[in-house]
Amino acid sequence: MKIQIDVITGFLDSGKTTYINEQIKEGRYLKEKTVIIQCENGQTEVNKNDNIYVVKCNNENSIDEEFFLEIIKEHSPLRIVVEHNGTWSIQLLLDLLDSSKLRKFCLLDRIIHTVDVNTFDVFINNMGSILTEQISLSNTIILNKTDNFPFEKLQSIRKTLKTLNKSAKVYKCITKKESNSLIYECLFSINAFPRSKGDKLFLAFTVFILGYVVFALLRGGTFSFSDIDLSRYQTFSTLFISILMQAFPFILIGVFISAIFQVLVPEEAILKVFPKNPIAAFFVAITAGIFFPICDCAIVPIAGKLVKKGVPVYCAVTFLLAAPIVDPVVIASTFYAFPGNPKIAVYRVVIGLTVAISVGIITLIFGQKDNILRNNINNSWCGCEACTVKNLKNKSIFNKIYLVFNHAGSEFLMVGRFLIIGAFLSVLAQTSLPQDILSTISSEGLISIIIMMGAAFFLSICSTSDAFIARSFTNHFPMSSVMGFMVMGAMIDIKNVFLLLGTFKRRFVIELLFIIVALAFSIITIYTLLLF
Amino acid sequence: MRVFKNYEINVDAILKSLVLLGFAVFFLTSFISGNYLFYVNPRYGLYIVFGAIAMILISVFFLKDIFKVSRRQRPNKLNYLIFLIPLVIAFVIPGGTIEPNSLHSFQMSVEAGAGTGDNEEDTEKNISERKKLREEDIIRDDGTILMNDDSFMYWYEELYINQKRYIGREIEVIGFVFRMDDFNQSEFVPARFMMVCCAADMQPGGFLSRYENASQFADNSWVKVVGTIEQTVFRNQSMPVIIAHTVEQVEKPEMEYVYPF
Numbered sequence: 001m002k003i004q005i006d007v008i009t010g011f012l013d014s015g016k017t018t019y020i021n022e023q024i025k026e027g028r029y030l031k032e033k034t035v036i037i038q039c040e041n042g043q044t045e046v047n048k049n050d051n052i053y054v055v056k057c058n059n060e061n062s063i064d065e066e067f068f069l070e071i072i073k074e075h076s077p078l079r080i081v082v083e084h085n086g087t088w089s090i091q092l093l094l095d096l097l098d099s100s101k102l103r104k105f106c107l108l109d110r111i112i113h114t115v116d117v118n119t120f121d122v123f124i125n126n127m128g129s130i131l132t133e134q135i136s137l138s139n140t141i142i143l144n145k146t147d148n149f150p151f152e153k154l155q156s157i158r159k160t161l162k163t164l165n166k167s168a169k170v171y172k173c174i175t176k177k178e179s180n181s182l183i184y185e186c187l188f189s190i191n192a193f194p195r196s197k198g199d200k201l202f203l204a205f206t207v208f209i210l211g212y213v214v215f216a217l218l219r220g221g222t223f224s225f226s227d228i229d230l231s232r233y234q235t236f237s238t239l240f241i242s243i244l245m246q247a248f249p250f251i252l253i254g255v256f257i258s259a260i261f262q263v264l265v266p267e268e269a270i271l272k273v274f275p276k277n278p279i280a281a282f283f284v285a286i287t288a289g290i291f292f293p294i295c296d297c298a299i300v301p302i303a304g305k306l307v308k309k310g311v312p313v314y315c316a317v318t319f320l321l322a323a324p325i326v327d328p329v330v331i332a333s334t335f336y337a338f339p340g341n342p343k344i345a346v347y348r349v350v351i352g353l354t355v356a357i358s359v360g361i362i363t364l365i366f367g368q369k370d371n372i373l374r375n376n377i378n379n380s381w382c383g384c385e386a387c388t389v390k391n392l393k394n395k396s397i398f399n400k401i402y403l404v405f406n407h408a409g410s411e412f413l414m415v416g417r418f419l420i421i422g423a424f425l426s427v428l429a430q431t432s433l434p435q436d437i438l439s440t441i442s443s444e445g446l447i448s449i450i451i452m453m454g455a456a457f458f459l460s461i462c463s464t465s466d467a468f469i470a471r472s473f474t475n476h477f478p479m480s481s482v483m484g485f486m487v488m489g490a491m492i493d494i495k496n497v498f499l500l501l502g503t504f505k506r507r508f509v510i511e512l513l514f515i516i517v518a519l520a521f522s523i524i525t526i527y528t529l530l531l532f
Numbered sequence: 533m534r535v536f537k538n539y540e541i542n543v544d545a546i547l548k549s550l551v552l553l554g555f556a557v558f559f560l561t562s563f564i565s566g567n568y569l570f571y572v573n574p575r576y577g578l579y580i581v582f583g584a585i586a587m588i589l590i591s592v593f594f595l596k597d598i599f600k601v602s603r604r605q606r607p608n609k610l611n612y613l614i615f616l617i618p619l620v621i622a623f624v625i626p627g628g629t630i631e632p633n634s635l636h637s638f639q640m641s642v643e644a645g646a647g648t649g650d651n652e653e654d655t656e657k658n659i660s661e662r663k664k665l666r667e668e669d670i671i672r673d674d675g676t677i678l679m680n681d682d683s684f685m686y687w688y689e690e691l692y693i694n695q696k697r698y699i700g701r702e703i704e705v706i707g708f709v710f711r712m713d714d715f716n717q718s719e720f721v722p723a724r725f726m727m728v729c730c731a732a733d734m735q736p737g738g739f740l741s742r743y744e745n746a747s748q749f750a751d752n753s754w755v756k757v758v759g760t761i762e763q764t765v766f767r768n769q770s771m772p773v774i775i776a777h778t779v780e781q782v783e784k785p786e787m788e789y790v791y792p793f
Contacts, residue, residue: 201613205613205616209620233625234625237621237622237625237626238570238571238731239731239732240618240621241571241618241621241622242570242571242572242730242731242732243730243732244618245559245562245568245571245572245576245580245730246571246572246576246729246730248555248559248583249576249579249580249582249583249586250579252582252583252586252587256586340693402593402596405589405590405593406590406593406594406597408586408590409548409552409590409591409593409594410548412552412590413548413551413552413611413612413615414611416615417611417614417615420614420615420617420618421614424617426732427732430732459732459733460732461729461732461733462729462730462733464729466733468728468733468792469728469733469735
């Protein structure tokens with residue numbers, strides 16, 4: 001029989017020792033020889049008895065394999081309870097317990113996190129990743145001091161916990177009036193639900209595919225997918241896959257750059273590049289794009305990473321919008337697309353930058369202070385290790401490479417699914433709308449600018465090649481609206497909106513989209529009056 | 533059983549790896565078989581290989597976690613379901629050439645290359661340098677302009693840009709019959725699909741041709757047109773037109789698309 005290990009986390013005064021005492025009182029730790037390792041000197045003392053030994057430990061570094069092995073040798077307990085210090089890294093402890101040496105003797109049983117509901121909001125906003133790490137790694141969460149705590153607030157805490165940890169059992173501690181003892185009442189447990197919605201769909205899909213194959217086998221003897229007439233869907237399939245095939249490599253480049261930022265580049269270094277002075281910062285945001293000559297879809301994860309690393313939102317937004325405009329490949333392709341008319345390429349850069357900077361200025365003035373990243377409460381937005389582990393500096397090179405790949409992969413899967421939805425919708429629009437819709441609509445004046453901006457949005461053509469498509473519009477539409485197509489198309493389109501949704505909060509993306517459309521439209525109109 | 537808890541297999545890591553490996557296999561097989569040309573411009577070939585290798589490496593690193601218990605959030609399998617949709621589509625409905633009439637004509641076609649009219653000579657130089665075409669591949673010994681797989685884009689741009697210079701020259705084009713609503717009975721375009729970036733931005737392109745018995749050729753059938761280049765005004769736009777001497781049915785070329793750049 002292996003030694004069971006319980007780990008109890010939570011900040012000072014959150015009720016860790018009280019919980020242990022309650023457990024002792026209820027008899028959980030009575031029958032078996034138990035060692036309690038206390039890493040914190042709290043107000044409450046452990047109620048000792050014959051079977052319980054308390055070991056104090058005040059130094060995080062002294063907890064290593066030897067430390068545990070010695071305790072096991074000295075006491076040969078059946079259970080070890082680690083009352084962890086709330087400010088130490090739980091990940092390190094768990095890694096230690098997972099090490100092959102200790103796994104021979106011990107087995108992790110429960111990871112309990114205790115919460116003082118009265119201070120929860122303050123801690124989650126100020127302690128950030130230390131607390132979210134503890135919550136997301138627990139399998140049991142205890143809400144303490146809930147007597148007289150308003151019900152609505154308790155609900156909001158439950159909601160927050162749910163976003164951080166979908167599988168833990170959550171208990172509410174209430175005082176029983178008559179005997180003045182504490183009772184832990186199970187509030188909710190995700191494990192109790194049979195299957196999540198996603199699981200059901202996944203299962204249904206698999207069953208459908210398998211059933212289909214079996215059905216075809218029974219009916220036709222030998223089965224071949226080519227027996228089914230799928231040519232009707234071939235156009236859709238080809239267009240859909242083509243967008244993914246073209247965008248995936250660029251997104252991979254983007255997430256790798258983002259992962260390298262995350263793992264290898266310290267935050268201060270990135271912040272140093274972006275100066276405090278807004279004017280200088282705008283200049284940096286614009287020129288930074290020249291050094292990222294990659295497809296517009298690769299920029300999104302990088303911009304998200306900049307925000308996460310503490311770069312002001314307006315800088316990141318300006319960078320996001322300006323990068324595809326100043327991309328040397330985009331400029332060159334615009335030159336080629338309009339041979340003998342280099343002015344077009346210059347106008348595109350000038351107008352595009354005007355829009356990018358204006359959007360940046362608006363974000364600077366009206367930008368809210370809230371976090372705009374998805375899953376903002378936990379820094380582990382992609383749920384991978386690189387985002388939660390704090391002290392990356394101590395890691396070995398192999399470990400860092402592992403983290404880069406792990407992070408890049410997690411982020412790719414996160415962003416990629418939004419790209420898939422975006423590509424799907426874009427192709428649906430292309431194949432299902434009536435033919436020649438653009439040539440039949442009025443092509444005069446301001447309306448045509450809106451139409452072309454809309455076309456750019458829904459067609460989602462890669463910014464490096466949209467100039468060639470734009471050229472084919474020149475006969476039907478005035479130059480101003482073709483410019484609208486090229487400026488809008490490079491900055492934002494349906495594919496990018498979904499990519500942004502994978503990184504930023506929904507509300508921020510919608511606001512940003514409206515600001516971009518409104519500004520791009522008005523700026524192009526102004527330039528039209530001046531230039532064309 | 534509690535005892536085995538630490539040896540539980542990490543389903544999340546396996547699903548992640550499988551999704552990535554699936555795409556990597558699809559990318560590699562398409563690249564090796566050349567099918568990727570149905571989807572994207574050849575210049576993306578190396579990017580596709582890079583993407584496949586990157587995904588394989590990532591999935592190897594994910595697989596390292598297979599026996600590591602995931603204490604983080606339980607994976608929502610819906611996320612992977614979304615990736616399965618394109619994967620299944622990619623393998624079940626293989627990419628193929630697209631029927632012109634099924635492609636949405638957001639893009640205008642015949643006069644696609646037009647716009648700037650006659651131009652300076654340096655533009656012409658730029659194009660030919662860029663394409664690195666050999667003279668004998670694009671012009672026959674008797675001076676006939678040859679528009680084949682390789683030279684289609686070159687001549688397409690060149691003839692629109694320097695229309696006047698080529699008036700009266702002989703030309704030979706292979707393309708599919710493409711008609712638009714406002715064409716008359718004798719008019720059609722021997723067109724090719726031009727793929728700038730990926731299949732989603734394909735547009736048919738070619739020169740307006742006039743041939744007395746044009747109506748005997750069905751839409752989308754492949755033809756070889758031999759004729760003389762003239763200049764005409766169509767939709768208020770000056771453009772080259774091929775006055776065809778002969779039009780004959782031909783087999784469709786192995787690669788139906790042409791790739792600018």
